[in-house]
Amino acid sequence: SGGERQLLAIARALISNPKLLLLDEPTASLSPKNATTVLSKICEIKDMEISVLIAEQNVLKTLEISDKVYVLASGRCIASGPTEEILKNEDLGRLYLGLKVKTR
Known part of the structure; x- marks a missing residue:
């Protein structure tokens, strides 16, 4: 397999x-x-x-086991940091990580 x-x-x-x-x-x-x-x-x-x-x-499954994240867009690193920190960034989560953002 x-x-x-x-x-x-x-x-x-x-x-x-x-x-x-x-x-x-x-x-x-x-x-x-x-x-x-x-x-x-x-x-x-x-x-x-x-x-x-x-x-x-x-991304979502990989984030579960990651300690640090680098977000690449058009070949450039646009963000990096500990997984928890990256996940708290709503813009990154919505635009690049496929996360649903809480509505207010």
């Missing part, structure tokens, strides 16, 4: 004992169940004190 292939690719990358793991769309084209499995394994990698940089369009 796609999830198994993605996990195999991640495992291969871990063989070299990296300090930083770069992942490009690790949940792309995966079922919700497989995406959850991959994100769970990424959390385990973080627990091994390996830094993980993820480029991902599945």
Whole structure:
């Protein structure tokens, strides 16, 4: 399955004992169940004190496991900071992260 292939690719990358793991769309084209499995394994990698940089369009699920966020627009970093701080910014949430903003 796609999830198994993605996990195999991640495992291969871990063989070299990296300090930083770069992942490009690790949940792309995966079922919700497989995406959850991959994100769970990424959390385990973080627990091994390996830094993980993820480029991902599945923003909401990825935010759940992220410590820090970089928001890119047209190839430029328009915001960065701790996940909690970025999530509090209503404009960023609405425009870039697909979050619903509370109406007053």
